[in-house]
Amino acid sequence: MPKIFFNFLFLSLITYFGIIARAAEIDFLNNPSRVQVNGEASQGIYSGENITIKYDQTRLKTCDANNRMYQSFVNTYYQFDGGQIYSMNLPVNGAIPATTSLFIPKGTRLLTMWFYNYTIQSPSAPPVCEAYDSDYGKNFNFVIQNP
Secondary structure, eight states: OHHHHHHHHHHHHHHHTTTTTTOEEEEEOSSTTOEEEGGGOOOOEETTSEEEEEEOGGGOHHHHHHOTTSEEEEEEEEEETTOOEEEEEEOOBTTBOEEEEEEOOTTOOEEEEEEEEEEESSTTSOOSEEEEESTTTTOEEEEEEOO
16 A cells, blocks of 8 residues: 555646656647647657657648659658767658657757658659758758756
């Protein structure tokens, strides 16, 4: 009985102080001019934590609309504090936004992101179509909070 009470009290305190509810989510909506952090009720993005990234691949209509018979891919490029550029593939699955998670290293102050969409006819062929989603070349920049 004391262990159950302790677990309940611990989880209640964590929820009350917002430790669990603080996890950030960045939503890249289908309108290219719309990006939301935590549904615009932003508590911020914190270093040392995972964030969820949701990407609606219909933002990049150039390749999708003209090349439905080809295989389409979306790569996410990101960097912390202007350093090394990393990339990861997003699962392209039709009308459902692609979702992935990303760990923000401790001490990070800036997250920069952009997306690259390409379609191919076969794995060995060059891209048939290429498009970038990068806030018109400025890239998407998010200030990171350090607790």
